Amino acid sequence: MTNQSTIPVIVNGAAGKMGREVIKAVAQAPDMILMGALDTSPEHQDKDAGELAGLSEPLEVPITNQLEPMLGYVAGERQMAPGVMVDFTHPDAVYDNVRSAIAYGIRPVVGTTGLSPEQIQDLTDFAEKASTGCLLIPNFSIGMVLLQQAAINASKYFDHVEIIELHHNQKADAPSGTAIQTAQLLAELGKTFNPPQVEETEKLPGARGSLADEGIRIHSVRLPGLIAHQEVIFGAAGQIYTLRHDTSDRSCYMPGVLLAIRKVNQLKSLVYGLEKIL
Numbered sequence: 001m002t003n004q005s006t007i008p009v010i011v012n013g014a015a016g017k018m019g020r021e022v023i024k025a026v027a028q029a030p031d032m033i034l035m036g037a038l039d040t041s042p043e044h045q046d047k048d049a050g051e052l053a054g055l056s057e058p059l060e061v062p063i064t065n066q067l068e069p070m071l072g073y074v075a076g077e078r079q080m081a082p083g084v085m086v087d088f089t090h091p092d093a094v095y096d097n098v099r100s101a102i103a104y105g106i107r108p109v110v111g112t113t114g115l116s117p118e119q120i121q122d123l124t125d126f127a128e129k130a131s132t133g134c135l136l137i138p139n140f141s142i143g144m145v146l147l148q149q150a151a152i153n154a155s156k157y158f159d160h161v162e163i164i165e166l167h168h169n170q171k172a173d174a175p176s177g178t179a180i181q182t183a184q185l186l187a188e189l190g191k192t193f194n195p196p197q198v199e200e201t202e203k204l205p206g207a208r209g210s211l212a213d214e215g216i217r218i219h220s221v222r223l224p225g226l227i228a229h230q231e232v233i234f235g236a237a238g239q240i241y242t243l244r245h246d247t248s249d250r251s252c253y254m255p256g257v258l259l260a261i262r263k264v265n266q267l268k269s270l271v272y273g274l275e276k277i278l
């Protein structure tokens, strides 16, 4: 049974690791209905999104690669709440996907990482002009928000910090969106970290990681067997303070994804980060 408060959801990247989890979560949410499942992978076209996600019953929603017709179809739905597109695709695709969704009045909830600062600014301006809510969330897990809050607190007292992020080796972008956001959150405190102690020489390029905002270094590890992990390591004379978050199952992101789907319809502009909607 659908009504004016039912949220029609499109999942973009529906055949991927995250897309399948989102399909399961949306199918079980009483206030949502899966109306579209998009994916460009040729081997998954026309397959039932529910069966692909491992549900026991089909959802009667076939996977398609036709983004614009799907956006038009959901935008034309008048008996329900405004439509939401959840995007877990690829860094090369997400910018165009989000622009298209906003152009159709469909609210994007974006988990895909790898957008450049210029692309984020452009999407911010576009959403503002269209007066359309959009959520860019580099990490949907509550544990990561708590880690970041602890890191912000610690960085008031420590001047030296480095970030190590560790992910599965299918990940396209480095450093992770979460590590970049974590560095940004620390940099917003207005201090420069890691004042140089000696003149350093990198004997192999990249040995000291990438230099993010305000002197913070990020190191990226990619290995099979990992899912998603991050350490923020603070150092001072005689002590090390380490914060670590480990993902053991992608279901950890689903409460955040469902919250974002519910919240995005209340917004009129782009909001970046799960902590802003908790």
Ligand SMILES: NC(=O)C1=CN([C@@H]2O[C@H](COP(=O)(O)OP(=O)(O)OC[C@H]3O[C@@H](n4cnc5c(N)ncnc54)[C@H](OP(=O)(O)O)[C@@H]3O)[C@@H](O)[C@H]2O)C=CC1
Binding pocket: 012, 013, 014, 015, 016, 017, 018, 019, 038, 039, 040, 041, 042, 088, 089, 090, 091, 093, 110, 111, 112, 113, 114, 137, 138, 139, 140, 141, 171, 253
């Ligand atoms: N914000 C968060 O909390 C999280 C974010 N992520 C991010 O989400 C993104 C996806 O991750 P993950 O699910 O692991 O990746 P996967 O590679 O498992 O899934 C991505 C899927 O999207 C498909 N795809 C690629 N391009 C397009 C396109 N233009 N339109 C529609 N579908 C497309 C891929 O097809 P094909 O394989 O054929 O290319 C694939 O099926 C990454 O950027 C990752 O960093 C991941 C976990 C948590």
Ligand SMILES: O=C(O)C1=N[C@H](C(=O)O)C[C@H](O)C1
Binding pocket: 113, 138, 139, 167, 171, 175, 176, 177, 178, 179, 227, 228, 229
């Ligand atoms: O690719 C992933 O897996 C993840 N990507 C996001 C990121 O780049 O931060 C979030 C999480 O780390 C998992």
